[in-house]
Every structure is written in C-alpha cells, then in structure tokens.
Amino acid sequence: MTTRAPVEAAPGTSVAPRRHVLDLDDFSASEIHVLLDSAEAMREVLGRSIKKVPSLRGKVVVTLFLEPSTRTRVSFEQAGKMLSADVINVGETGSSAEKGESLLNTALTLQAMRADLIVLRHPHSGAPYFLARHLTSTAVVNAGDGMHAHPTQALLDLMTMRRHLGSLEGAKVVIVGDVLHSRVARSNAFGLAASGASVVLCGPPTMMPLDLLRPGGTPSLPNVTLEPDLDAAIEDADVVMTLRLQAERQAAGMLPSLREYTRRWQVNEARMSRAKPGALLMHPGPMNEGVEIASSLAHGGSSQIEEQVTNGVALRMALLYQLLTGTEERP
Amino acid sequence: MPTERLLMTGEDMRRVISRIAHEIVERNRGADGLVLVGLQRRGVPLAKWLASAIQAFEDVEVPVGALDTNLYRDDLTSRRQPMLRPTTLPVDVDDKVVVLVDDVLYTGRTARAALNALMDLGRPTQVQLAVMVDRGHRELPIRADYVGKNVPTAPDEQVRVRVDDFDSVDEVVLVVEREVPA
Numbered sequence: 001m002t003t004r005a006p007v008e009a010a011p012g013t014s015v016a017p018r019r020h021v022l023d024l025d026d027f028s029a030s031e032i033h034v035l036l037d038s039a040e041a042m043r044e045v046l047g048r049s050i051k052k053v054p055s056l057r058g059k060v061v062v063t064l065f066l067e068p069s070t071r072t073r074v075s076f077e078q079a080g081k082m083l084s085a086d087v088i089n090v091g092e093t094g095s096s097a098e099k100g101e102s103l104l105n106t107a108l109t110l111q112a113m114r115a116d117l118i119v120l121r122h123p124h125s126g127a128p129y130f131l132a133r134h135l136t137s138t139a140v141v142n143a144g145d146g147m148h149a150h151p152t153q154a155l156l157d158l159m160t161m162r163r164h165l166g167s168l169e170g171a172k173v174v175i176v177g178d179v180l181h182s183r184v185a186r187s188n189a190f191g192l193a194a195s196g197a198s199v200v201l202c203g204p205p206t207m208m209p210l211d212l213l214r215p216g217g218t219p220s221l222p223n224v225t226l227e228p229d230l231d232a233a234i235e236d237a238d239v240v241m242t243l244r245l246q247a248e249r250q251a252a253g254m255l256p257s258l259r260e261y262t263r264r265w266q267v268n269e270a271r272m273s274r275a276k277p278g279a280l281l282m283h284p285g286p287m288n289e290g291v292e293i294a295s296s297l298a299h300g301g302s303s304q305i306e307e308q309v310t311n312g313v314a315l316r317m318a319l320l321y322q323l324l325t326g327t328e329e330r331p
Numbered sequence: 332m333p334t335e336r337l338l339m340t341g342e343d344m345r346r347v348i349s350r351i352a353h354e355i356v357e358r359n360r361g362a363d364g365l366v367l368v369g370l371q372r373r374g375v376p377l378a379k380w381l382a383s384a385i386q387a388f389e390d391v392e393v394p395v396g397a398l399d400t401n402l403y404r405d406d407l408t409s410r411r412q413p414m415l416r417p418t419t420l421p422v423d424v425d426d427k428v429v430v431l432v433d434d435v436l437y438t439g440r441t442a443r444a445a446l447n448a449l450m451d452l453g454r455p456t457q458v459q460l461a462v463m464v465d466r467g468h469r470e471l472p473i474r475a476d477y478v479g480k481n482v483p484t485a486p487d488e489q490v491r492v493r494v495d496d497f498d499s500v501d502e503v504v505l506v507v508e509r510e511v512p513a
Contacts, residue, residue, distance in 0.1 A: 037416075041416060044417060044418050045402070048451070053402040053448075055401070055402040083402075
C-alpha cells in the first residue's frame, strides 16, 4: 500500500538508492533536485549529433503498456536506447495479456527472462505497487496507473519549470481542470509541495480530489489551495498547467456541458494575461485544443508543451540511469 | 581515525600550474589550437587555472571545457550512486589538441572513460593528459603527459586535491585511515 506520509524537504541528505519509482509522495526535495541535475546533464547527450552513450549496455528495459500511449512509451524507449539499454516493448494487443494472462504472470515471465526494469502503464490505480511487491530482481517504474500517479510526467514538469524559473521555491503553480481523475495533477502536487512551490488546484467542484483534502475540505499538503474561479486562481501565477478533459466525464454527470466548461475553465489569452508576465503554459498532452486550452495559446510563445516532451526524454534517461547503476556499495 | 598529511600547499599548486602551463605551450609550440578540458568535478577549476596561467605569459585565451565521465565508466555497479554533472565544450574539438585535466591519476579508469567520452564528441588530432597528482596503481596502459607531483601511495590511502571553488582552500593531502607511527 502506498502511504501518504507528510512530504518534507530534507535538504543536505544524501540520496538513498531506490529500486522502484511509483509516485513522488516519498521523494524529498533533495532527491528531486539531484535527479533534475542529472537530467540537465542528459540534455547535453540529446543535443549531440550522435545521441548515444554506453552507460546501460547489457541492461534490459521492458515497457509494458496496457493502456494506449504515444509520448510516454516512445519517450521511455528512446531514453533507454540512448543509454544503450536493450528496450523491449510489450503492448496490450499481440501479447498474452490479450489471452487473459494476469499482470503478475506476465511480469514474472519478464523477470524470469532477466529484465532489469519494467516500465508499467496500467488502467488500474495501484498496479505498479502490486508488481513492486511481488518482483524480487526486477525494478518497476510507474508510467501512469489509473487515476493515481504519473511520477515521470510530474518530474519532467518540475524540470521544465525549474529550467525557466531557476528555482521552484515560492513559485505559484495553477493546475486547471479535472484534477480528480488526473494522475498528472496528483503527482505534480506531491512533487511541487516537496519542492516548496505553492499549488492552486482549479476546476469544477465535482472534479476536486478528495484524497488530497482533509475532512472539511482543506488540502492535506503544505502550500496547496483550492480555487474554483480560474480568473482568481491565475492571478500572478508563474506557471499555468491545464489538464486534458476526458469527454466521458460529461456523460458521467460531472459536467453540465462542454460549453460551460470551456467558458469557465479554458485557458485563453485573456486569462493568461492575468498571470505574471512571461508565465509558462504547460499541458501534459494529448491536448483537446479549443476545450481546455485555446488553440492560439497551445502553439504560442508561452507554451512549453514541446519542451516538456524534450525534457521528458532527458528526465527518463536520468531516472533509468539512476535506477540501473550504482545501487550496490563497494565492499 | 583517519589522519591527513599535507602533500602540497596552495603555493606549491600555483608553481605546478605555472610549470605545466609552460610545458603544455612548449610541447605544442604555442597555444593555438589547444583546448583544455577539465574532468568533472575538480579537474574543471584546475583547467581554468591552467588557462589563465597560459594567458598570463602567452597572451592567448585557451578555451576551457568540462567533461563528465560517468556515462562512460565500466565500474558503475560497484560504485555508489553516481551524480551526473554537465559536459560543456565551448568549441568543436575536431582537429584540435585536447589536454584533459584531472586532479588525481590512479587506476586510469577515469582517463579511459574520458577518452571514450571525448571520441563521441569529436575527433581531436591529439589528446594529452595533465594531472595534479599521480599516485600510481595503474590498472590500464595509461600515463600522464604532465604531472604535478608523483606520490607513492598504498591502496588504502587516499589523495585529496582541494580547490578553492569547492573546498575554500587550495591544497593536496594524503588521507590515511590507519594510525601513522610517529
């Protein structure tokens, strides 16, 4: 089970070798900082004409994606390949998952084939925790589990923010949209809170995450507040992150209408002008242009959306490198 | 209790930098086409130090780069959590003479990794190696072209080069874990 321990920054502490990455709720500020520094070094490799270094030669990384994804799967595959790991992709179709093999048996099979690390995307919250408990020699990285967590997306978002703001300490980050169903928002909230940023969650009251709130409705994380009114929330923001709205939410009765959602919670030029000058606009993708984000903004000057993708590869390189090297101490 | 013995003072280091700067310029017949590349982390300030020494008497500004060798090491699983630092080369190293600069030459594995890292970034005409201290115990056929000080050591001893940028002092010490007989 994941424990929701209070997130505390532990500056100056050394980085304990970690085997799995399941969420950011157990990351300290210093561990995030070290990882982002490594990711910066990896960006240099991405900029070379020959984008390959030999550091993970002989390591086997399996991407096990039981839910559709383009950017996250390709990003992990590219990250592994640039570090010279052998990357094997297993999807929902064409694998034994289609024949009804259980997740555990699939993972045990991959472990028996000596996979060093499994990157798991799964529709059910908690699936990576289940694997991490049962695998003895294979590491697990959560690439998105249901409505729960997406730690590498949050880390690449933190990297993108830090690159532009210099530091996350004291930055105001507004996360707009369906926070309740968003694993991106949830992992970002933990990572941002640990890094000392202040987070404003904004969206329809039906889409606020109850597990991040104490009874009575106050947020349980430090520096996290709720503000349903986007015009008020966006005031003086350093970063505005808007989330993908899933169309089926309207059918589930959580939205009055798409038009009303767009009118009240779409990030557009007029609303961005209330944020700080030069504020960053982010979106984890894939976008519904014209719904949660105005098309003119999606490809405008404040948009970090493509840089988020580039940083994602560098960040995942740093993460794979850290998980697959240097975990044993010299005798 | 580990004990420390002073091997070089800041003044000793300054003289060594000045001598090696002259040796580099003498060997390469000037400073044109040279690039100094410091190995992360303490090789970087030493490379900058050499560049300013060369500029002082040769009036040529030698470009200084930084190289992180961690992605090219062969002993990663036996080491503690590696910390990656930036690799930055201010100029293309193709057809240049690259002088790699490091604080201590020991097994030669860092130098080997640095050579591989450098070859992925370009094709220098020549690569030379400058170190502040050579402590012996090589495990690979590698030697330095410029050596500040040769220090015979035992494998359980450590040589620490301290530089002002990171340690607020310039000095080289020998760290001995066991008690030193008086």
